[in-house]
Structure formats: structure tokens, C-alpha cells
Amino acid sequence: MIHSLFLINASGDIFLEKHWKSVVSRSVCDYFFEAQERATEPENVPPVIPTPHHYLISVLRHRIYFVAVIQSEVPPLFVIEFLHRVVDTFQDYFGVCTEAAIKDNVVVVYELLEEMLDNGFPLATESNILKELIKPPTILRTMVNTITGSTNVGEQLPTGQLSVVPWRRTGVKYTNNEAYFDVVEEIDAIIDKSGSTITAEIQGVIDACVKLTGMPDLTLSFMNPRLLDDVSFHPCVRFKRWEAERILSFIPPDGNFRLLSYHVSSQNLVAIPVYVKHNITFREGSSQGRFDLTLGPKQTMGKAVESVLVSSQLPRGVLNANLNPSQGTYTFDPVTKLLTWDVGKINPQKLPSLKGTMNLQAGASKPDENPTINIQFKIQQMAISGTQLHTHPHTLQLQSQSSSSQLTTA
């Protein structure tokens, strides 16, 4: 299983190492650096690199490479999934998972890694258990600790690991019992030049924040469970109940967790809530090109389209862009040729547009490719797929329900 772990930052320094079996020299990372040099983009480093004696399996998150060293056969996804779980845990503990945060909390990180793996095999990866073992650092606790000399390590050893509900800590008490459920849906769509949808699919998640006393057993049901084409659950959800009745029945972990993620198949045609009118032309023989882009809302059920961000990789021949946005700000990076336009909110009365000219390299021939345009946006309080939760008053009082959507158009 996992032999060692190296954390490598963007500039290629190994800033943390941890070994679960005998020590592996950090020179093994040289193979990784070689592969990194070969790859043009940071995300193109192959996740699995064979070396003469070891195998390196790495993930890239927050511009940090987490490189695990493996000595023998192990399912690669096992390691990758674990590394992502490590990152999620760090994020959960420190808010962010950056090099600075890890360096500042190196002892906590080390303690966490010690608990998460035993001899390279995952031991405790549930956040509820880990938090009982090692308390996450807060400013207040850090101050108290420095003054009183007490520690972040839990005084009592956790009992959750022993129970059949390993994801929930025992003895939870709240004066205000509440549970929140967020439905977040993302549309992923590829739209061709003429505006027709090539493929679109909806991916949704239900994130929950449950703060309930004792061992609550919750049920949740959907108004229209048929809509969900494919679902994956937090381990707490009972599979059989879902299979039989399409009802989510579970004992929740304490605090924040992802209850389920679902997929609405592309067979049901998805209405894309925004449209783009574009006119990007280059004339033969002239060193100028025209750029004209207008955004507008479409089928948003009256909800506002917010946080709109447009980005486009312009052809290599473009030297500079001289554009005029009707709202928001735009930037053009002349090196990477990446144009980004932070639009903000779309006002249906006055549609945002970005117009102007592009200067081409003198003498260069007309670029022939049409640049792809990426659009990201958010719509609050709307679930594109029409997913709705039923509330069961006798088992659970839902305090509030908010939903938001995010869409990436490529």
C-alpha cells in the first residue's frame, strides 16, 4: 500500500515528507520532476509514474502535488482517492490547503497523516473521527494552548471508530437543533457555433449541514426521484431503502457533509439558461479583427444570472485586444492570449456586451480557428433539473432550504 508521501509545491520543492514504512529517500522524486519537465502544463503530469523500484502516484490540488510512493500492486484509484481525501481533510481543518497553511500546521498535519494511515492502509478517514482525535486549530484554541500548555490532541480517545456508525461521533448535543440542505446543480454543456447544444448534462449534489442531538435517523424524499439518473451516496445512506422506495434514510454525520451527488442524464434535454451572441471575425490582409460578444438570459424562471465570467483563448496571432465592455471588466493576457471578462450580473433589460477590435501580428496570415468561449455563472434559488426535496415533518424539521446552480459552458 502507500509507502510514503511527498508534498511538492509549484516551484518544485519538497516541503513535507511522511513515511509509513521504512524510509524512502526523497531522491525518488527526481523521476517525478523529470515527468513534470516533459509535461507542458502542470495538469499534464501523468498521475502514475513507474520508476525502477517504486511507483509514484500523484494528484495536483491547489497547485501542490501530493506524491505517494508505492512499492507493489495496488489499485491506482485507491491511492488517488485517498490522496484527495487527505486534501479534503486539510481543507476541512485549515480552511485552505496551501503550502503556507500546511507549513504553519505541520504538527497537526503530521498527526493527521499518522492517524489516517497505518502501515500504508487507511485507518480513519472520516472527518468526525479525526476531529475527535485531533481538534482542528482555531485562533482561540491556539492562544489558549500557548498559555495553558494544553494540546490539540483529544483527551479522550474516540469511540466512533468502534461503533457501527463510524461516521458519527457519539454524545453530540445542541441546544438549537437544525439541519440545512443545499442543492447545488451544475450544468456542463458544449454548444456549437450556431448555438445548438452538442451535449449537456446536469450534475447535482446535496450538501448537508446537520446539527442534531443524539443519534438522529432522518429520511428525505424527492418530489420526483425518477429525474435522477444516477446517484452516489455518502456511506450513511441506506442503499436498500433507496432501491425500494426512493427514499433517503440515514443517520447523518455531525456537521457538514455531502449527502449525495446525482446525475441527470443528457437524454432529457437541458435548457441552457443563458445564450451568447458572438461575432469574431478576422479579415484577410488586414491586421485587425472584430470582436463582438453579447450575453443574455434564457429560461431562468425570473431568477437573476449572477457571477458571470467569460473566458476565451484567442488565436495565437492576436497581439492585443482593444475592447469596450458595457459592464464589468475585462483583461487580456498577451502572453497566454487568454481573454477574461468578469461580467457580474446580467440585467435582462440591458444586455452586457463586449465589443471592439483585436490587433493582429503584422504580416501574419488570418487565424482560421474560432476561439472557444467558456462561460461560468450562478443562479441562486433554482435547480435546473427541477429536483425538489420533500420534507417529512415527523422525522425532521427543515429549517431552510436554499439552492444554487452553477453552469460551465465550454
Added chain:
Amino acid sequence: MSSSSAFNEEKGGSSSVGEPEYGHDPASGGIFSSDYKRHDDLKEMLDSNKDSLKLEAMKRIVAMIARGKNASDLFPAVVKNVACKNIEVKKLVYVYLVRYAEEQQDLALLSISTFQRGLKDPNQLIRASALRVLSSIRVTIIVPIMMLAIKEAASDMSPYVRKTAAHAIPKLYSLDPEQKDQLIEVIEKLLADKTTLVAGSVVMAFEEVCPERIDLIHKNYRKLCNLLIDVEEWGQVVIINMLTRYARTQFLNPNINESLLEEGGGGEKTFYGSDEDEDEDEEEKEKKAEAAAMAKRKPYVMDPDHRLLLRNTKPLLQSRNAAVVMAVAQLYFHLAPKAEVGVIAKALVRLLRSHSEVQYVVLQNVATMTIKRRGMFEPYLKSFYIRSTDPTQIKILKLEVLTNLANETNISTILREFQTYIKSMDKDFVAATIQAIGRCATNIGEVRDTCLNGLVQLLSNRDELVVAESVVVIKKLLQMQPEKHSDIIKHMAKLTDNIQVPMARASILWLIGEYCEHVPKIAPDVLRKMAKSFTNEEDIVKLQILNLAAKLYLTNSKQTKLLTQYVLNLAKYDQNYDIRDRARFIRQLIVPTEKSGALSKYAKKLFLALKPAPVLESPFKDRDHFQLGSLSHLLNAKAGGYQELPDWPESAPDPSVRNVEVPEWTKCSSREKRKEKKVEKPFYSDSEGESGPTESADSESDSASGSESGSGSEGSGSASESEESGEVSVSEEEEGEEEEKKTKKRELKKAVQESESEQSSEEEDRKHERKMKQRKSDSESESDEEEESESESSQSESDDSESEAEVRKKKKAAESKPPSKPVKKETKKEKKEMSLLDLDDFEPAPSPQVTPVNNLLSNSLVTDLEGLSLSEAVLSPATIAPSSALKSYELLHRITGEGLSVEYCFSRQPFSPDANMVAVQMQFTNSSTSDTKNLHMEDVKLQSGMRVKDFPEIESLPAGETATAVMGIDFCDSTQAANFQLCTHTRKFFVSIQPPVGELMRPVFLTENEFKKEQGQLMGMNEITEKLTLDAKCRNEHTIVQRVTTAANLSRVPCGSDRECSLSNVPVKCSLNVSLLVTSRVTIYRSTRSSGLGLAIQVLERVILRSLGTAGQKCTITKGKKPD
């Protein structure tokens, strides 16, 4: 330590290696220096009495370890604190100890006594952590101590300590492999452990220490299968992988009958363009016949344990953990019958939304799967479309999958997609796309010309890389049929002036040389140009120039003799010895001298031999001999410790080894019985096993549903097909629960786990409900039981054998001693209860509702038909009316509807208010205690273009009554669902109706001549012909027509010939004619694709073919040439 210096610089230069900074504040970064004296302050802190100081020191030391600095000199100071009271200090000391114990073995021994004391602690968690650290210390002297500790912990009361013991096993094994035998004993003991906590860890230990000892698993196999769902995620992965291997050694290949065919199917790829296809076809047939014969000889019956594994792993496809999903997917791929493997596709496609590393691994596996089982991923084609934001390595893998998925039907969409990719700015990706087009062209003969033309157009692309790659691919394509394309060769010859990429130049030169007789005028001229620039060319190009010169010299020596001499002379003094060698070699061969031997006579044959066309193959072709999901598969090389996936055994080993000794005496007797049976007839025991009752319960519920929905085979077939139909999942659920009950019974001593007990309490509640009902229909149950046993015996072979076994069992029970009787009865009663429940509770299709519709339909159809073709009296109404075919779907379940349940079916009647609408007949059943009033619909949400005609409001629906209503929906030729709210006076329910493709059609009545005419216009691209081998049962015309009409709303064209029958249909914008030859040919004609409908038609085609295909058990579909 390649980057350590860089790191120090990065630290702001507060310290540098080897330059100690005395007097520096210890809190600053200076302590990370590796100088020994610097650690004095730390030693002091560790020696102090204050915990806070100790803690501070330990934290710094750990930080040093984390950064890879050497802190080994602090060992004596740190190890003293191993018994410290402060937990955090203690933990950090453990961290240090584990890291450096190997280097300081003697000193490490000082700490051992502390752990030994810890092992005896009353607190289980302290015992566990003591064992954990003790076993992590890699010091050989303490091996006996560790062994003792592990043995003790393995029989600890606490499952957590036992889990730790399981973890300690591989640690000890790696330290001292000689302990293997003793460790295996411990593993054997722990494998018998019945808690989920231990299961994952001990299997992991098993895999590391003794993966070859498969015999240890036998007794625990069923337990592992049943516990699996409650084991933690990481353990699940390990267990599933191990069980895959186990199953491969213990069960028979479920695809044994098809595997031979599959090999035949492999030949299908080369089918196009190769001339030997006739022979191959013959061979294939032979093989098929052989397989069929084999199948006859030995019908395959799945071992119930094999089924248990498949059933218990399936829900894990829904896990959030990608590794678990992948593990289940590979298990299904390697173990499941072909028909069931499809379920994994959806889950794998879901993983494509995960992190890019996950995508990378999943796509690699999907690529391998698509080569073997292409059909599985075809419906998800669009999920593999490339996004501009994907990293290049993902793009290339997706391209690979798309290429593997390409077939005659989807190639046009794929090629259109590829065209967009060529415009991408990512050059590696563009090159890969062009390669992919080349592969599509070689695999699919129909599009070869289209692809070639497309590639030729790319030759005038502005980007040189694109051109170069195209040239290379065109070269490979042209090699297949060079005669036709001399103009392309000419075109390429012109390119030599512009293209600079060596590989492309070399390819062009090779082409010209190879086919110089096709371009006799241009070739010498190209050689002339090349001779001029020879010295400036790359090596690879030079070699090809030599090649070209030699070939021209042989075919056209008059014009090229001097040029060749010149080139050879230039090459003679080249810097590269390869080129010099080649020149010498060629000169000897082609230029006749007195010394030249026999070889030069054959020079022409040597150089201009017919070269076989290259086969463009997927790099993933033979990867599936590695277990999918494994590291070895990913690297396509055997990784250390990889366990080969064994081949299926010829005959199944004795399945009784998995029986578990249970102190319960009833069980014992039943097993004894079983053993006896085995002696008599070993074959049946395969299908029986311990889960015999479950299996039979299965088949009961199946047969029940079958008879409910009309013709038996039809119903059960379709039910098992569609995953969404509620009944099936319910019955599965039922099985699962029963399984659980059984395990409970089997393992009475087993500590009942909370979750299970919860479930059972739920179950208990439900049972109460049911019992109330049961009392009412108690008398019925008796007769039901009888009927069932009858129908069972008349079922298929496998069921037959089961029922036989059952009967024998009953007899045995009668014979056996009186005390066994009550127990037997009890189990029987339970079973009865189960099937009863299945009948009245979960059978959502009460038959009375279906019949009136059918009558109406068949009547109207008959009258229609009579009006159309009176003369053709051949048709009996039964042939057209899909009487048994009307399937009803659930709109609102009884539970969600709070007593109101609604079902709907497509009645296939013309909807009178609007002919474009599809009539949907709804049946409302009020099973609540109160009346439901004002039943109507509102808030209809539709895709643009769709329209709905509401059903008339139902004023009131008294309790227990049913009512029907008809509504019309114009689906606008799409399979979009119509969503609306169903309102009662109290509540609103969101419901949606989604039509199967077949229901969107509207039959049109044509005469034979009209049909022929229509058919004549739809040849070529619009024609799809499939050859089906139907089994005897559905060979007659009647069944075929019935099957097809069940799948789609088509009507039959009356025709004279009794061997041919045609079905026609014209929906709004598109026509689809199906003609069936009873002999075994299906031809589907469709009009040119209109945007949304094209896909629907494709789906429909598949539906129709499947309706014929799955009906017969051994029916296979082979694509092939249209038979004459």
C-alpha cells in the same frame, strides 16, 4: 536531497546547511539546521519537568522530520519521554520512535516495556495504540514479542484491537518473512471474525501475506459477501478485488456459451475490405454451431454463491468512493454474465465528472472495456466528448474511447466531432485526432473515402504539424487500396516542396516509391528535387530518398540511372553510418556488376514486394489480460506483487467447501441432505446450495409478474430488461432482506449490529402491516401456493431442477424426525408470506385495467384495417393487436401518493381531439381510507414544441375505487418527459411521463405496393439490415410480428408472400419501414435524419432488434452482409 538546498534558500536564508547560527532564537527557523550542537536546547527542553516545554520541543522535532531533516541524534533524549503522561507528547514521541527506531535499534529496545504494559491496559484504545506502535518499530530482535502480542490481540474482546492486530500482521511479515506460517494461523482466525471492522483489514493482511491460500476463504466467502456493504470503503476495495480472484477459481464462466462466439466476433473487424470474409463467415458459423451444441450438452447454471457476490456488490456502484466503484466495475467485467455487465457503464461515466486523476484512470479502464464490450458504452457516447478545458492526457484518452466506440451508425457524428477537434490549439491533441480519424477509416469501410477526402483537405491546412500528421495517416490508408488514389499521391508529391516535417516527407517519398508505376511521370522529378536537397535532409528522409531511388532504378532505369548513381554517391560519404550502410547495400543489389551474386536477380522482388497494409490498432487492445483497475493494467506491465487473474476452471470445484458449520441442528440436517443429493446427482447441487430457498422465491416472484402482465416469457423478459420497473427492484430488495434473515439465522451467535437491527425493526413494522392484510387473504394464499408450484415446474429447466430439489427436500422433511417439522413449517410459512406480499403489495399492474383498452384497440384496428384492405383477409386481428404488449408504467406510487396510485399506459389509440398527440390512458386507484376529490392536472412544464391535452377532471374518487381517464400529449417526436402536477383537493404531486421511443410512432396503413415503393426510395444509407438467429420458439411469423409490435407502435402491411411480412409506420416527420423476412432477416428503412429524431430512430432500431433478440434465449445478433 536534490532540492534541499533550494528549500533552504526558499526559507528566506534564515539558515543554511552546515553553517550553524549559535545563540539564535530557538523559535525561529534556525533550528532546522542539521548541526548537532544546535539540538542541545531541544535536549534541555525534553529533559525538563514541564509538559509544555517538552511539547514544544517535540513539535519542533516533528517539524524537522516532516521536512526531511535528520534528528536521529536526539533519540536518547526523546525515548525517555515515551512514558510521558501528556497524550500529545506521547503521540509525538511515537511518531519519532517509529521514524528512527530502525537506525537506533538498541536504544529503541528501552521503550518496548512501556508498550508491553500498554498491551495489558483495560482500555481497548490504549491496547490498540500500543500494539500499533510496537508493530511499527522495525527492529528484528522484538519479532517474538510482536508475534506474541499479535496472537493475543487477535483474540481480544474488542474488535478494534483485533483490527489493529490484522494491521500488524503485514508489518511483522515484512520484517521477518519466516513468521509466515504462524501469521497465516492468525489470519485464518481473524478471517472467521464476524465484525465489519475487522473484515477489511484482515483481507488486506491476507493479500499481503498469503494471497495464494485461497482455501482460507472458502468458509468465509458468504460471510464476506454479506458483510461487504457495511465494511468501510477502503476495506471494500480490497475485499472486492480479492473476491474477484476467488470467484475466478471457484465458479464456471457465465459466458461459456458466448465466449466462443466472441472470438468469432473479433474477426468481424477485419471483415471489411478483406477478401476472406466468406471463409471466416463459415468458420464463425461452425463455431456457433459448436457453441450451440455445447450449450445443449451442458446448460450453464450459475452457482448461487456466484450470484450472491454479484448481487451484494451491485449497490456499491453507488458509492461515493471512486475506488470502490472501479472495484465493483472490474468485478462485473470479469465475473458477470455478459447481459449484466452493462450496469457498470453508468457508474463509470459518473466518475468522469470527478478529479482529472480519477478521470485518467477510469478512462484507461473504459478504453480497455470498449474494445471487448463496445455496446456497453455506446449510449454514453456524448459523455466522452472532449471539453476545451480538459488536460491533454485526458483528451487523448477520450479520443481513444471515442474511436473504439465508432461504428457504422455513429461514425458520422463522431467524425463531425473530430472535425471540431482538428481546429484545437493543442497540437498534440490535433495530431492524435488525425490518427484517430485514420483508425476509424480502417475499421469502418463505409467511411474510408470520406475520411480520406477529409484528410486530403487537411493537406492544405496552414499548420504544418496538421499536414504532416495527415500525410502519415494518409500513407497508411492509401496502402490499402493504392490503385484508386493516384491523384492523391500526385497531390502529395507536390507537397514535398513545402512540408518540412521529416516524418511527413519520408512518408510521401515512401508512397511515391512504392506506387511509382501509378505516377510514372512525377516520380523521377521528385527524385531529382530530392537529390538536390539530399545533404540537407534529416536521416529518416535520406533513407527514404535512397529507397525511392532504388525503386525507380528498378522500374524506370532509363530516366533515373544517373540520378540514382548520384544519390548513392552522396550517401556513400554521409556522416551517418546507417545511411552509408544502406547505400552500399542498395548499390550491391541493384547495380549489376560482374561480382554481384544471385541476389541482384531478385532485386525487384525484394524492393517491390507487395507489402501488407498496416493494421491500425488500439494500444489498449490486449490489456484486458490484466485485472482491470489494477496498477499493472494502467502501466501495461506487471507490477510487483500483482496477482494474476486466473482463468475460469473447466469444471467447478466442489461448492460445498463454502458451507459453514453452524451449531444449529436443523441446518446440519439440511446440509447432510444436500451431501446425499450430491452423491446422487452432483449437477443439481450447483443450482441449489444454501440459498436455495431464496432462489426459488426469486423465480416465484418472477413467474408471478410474468403471468400478471400476460404472456409469460414476454413479461419476465421485459421486466428483467428495464431496470426502472419497480417490481424488479422490489423483489431484489426482498431477496436481500431474506438473505439477511438467513444469515442471521445461520449465525445466531453473531452480535447483532445496530444498523441491521434497525433495518430489521423497520422490517418488523412492515411485516405487521402485511400480516393484517394477510389474514384477509389467508385462504387465497393456499391456492396461490399451489398454483405457483405448478407454474414453477412448467418453467424453464433451471427452475425445474430447483423445484425438483424442493420436492425432494419436502420428502426428506417428511421422513426426518418429528422435531424438525415445526421448524420446516415455519420457514415455509415465511416463504409463503414473502410471495404473498409480492403479489398483493408490490404488483402495481392489476390486470383488469389493461383489458378494456386492448379490446378497444384491437377492435378499432381491425375496423381500420378492414376499411383499408378488405381483400386481404389473411390477417387475423391477433397478429396486429399487440394485446399482450401494452405495458403500464407507474406515475405515482401508492406511498408517495399517500394512498393514491396512478398508472399509465400508451393505449395506441388515435387521440381524437388532436391527431398529433399520443393517447395516454391513466388509471387512478384510491387505496387510502378517504375519498379523493377534484383530481386534475395543472402546472404543465414542457419542452418547447410539446403540447398536452388535459384529461377531464375527476370529481371524486371514493376509497378503494379506480377510475380511468385519457390524456393526450404531443411529444414533438422527442423522448422528453412531460412534467406536470397532479392535484387532488388536498395535495399536489409532481409527476412526469416519458414515452418510450416506440410509442411516439403512429402506424400508417400501406398496401404492399405502396410499401415496396416507399421502400425503394429508402435504400443505401437509410437501410439497416441485421441478421438474427432466432431460436425455434420465435421462428414463426406471428411471434415475430408480435414482438416487434410490442416494442414499437407499428402496423403490419398485408402482403402475399407468407415468408415475408412488413411493418410500416409514419410518424410526423419521418418514416420508418421495417420489413421482416421470417427466415431471419430484418431490414429497417428510415428516412434521412432530422435532427432530434435521428437519435430516436436509432434507439428504436435497437429496441426492435432487441425485442427479437432477447426473446429467444440463445439468440444472437450478428451483423453481416445482407444475405442474398
